[in-house]
């Protein structure tokens with residue numbers, strides 16, 4: 148099973164990714180989490196990524212693509228994976244296509260979580276208080292939302308055209324959303 152989970156900042160991708168991945172016995176791979184781990188460990192990648200993340204910009208495609216390629220080459224990702232936060236640009240889509248077809252597989256589904264704009268802002272401001280993420284300030288949140296609209300939202304139509312888009316209502320409790328994702332994915336045959 149090879150899945151991607153999409154949605155604007157605050158849609159609940161990270162929260163849902165783990166339960167969905169556990170259900171299918173595959174790793175949940177969050178590019179945001181990998182970047183943050185590298186930042187806190189002070190690795191070369193972390194130093195490079197930090198200035199983009201703090202500004203709410205996307206980390207350059209070459210850096211992100213290489214990181215994802217290395218991660219999905221790990222043994223635990225051989226049976227499949229769920230990508231949370233990747234791809235976010237058309238260049239990343241092409242790169243991912245190459246990585247997957249190289250192994251003789253296909254992308255099974257692109258799940259997109261849809262959430263009202265007001266609810267997104269409320270969730271991010273709430274998260275700013277509880278988690279203290281450096282990029283959850285008002286200005287940077289706005290920047291991330293704009294980038295999502297410009298660069299990532301168009302990918303929804305791209306995956307719809309391929310016939311693998313699964314749109315899920317991301318409003319409601321965490322459990323309600325999880326149940327909707329499972330219901331929507333059970334109709335997808337495993338590859």
Ligand code: ADP
Pocket residue numbers: 155156157178179180182199200201203204205206207211231232233234235239282291
């Ligand atoms: P959110 O979806 O709430 O913006 P993430 O935790 O998924 O947060 O990502 C945090 C930051 O990590 C992004 O703002 C960006 O700087 C960087 N990042 C994550 N994934 C990607 C990606 N696929 N391409 C480029 N940058 C990324």
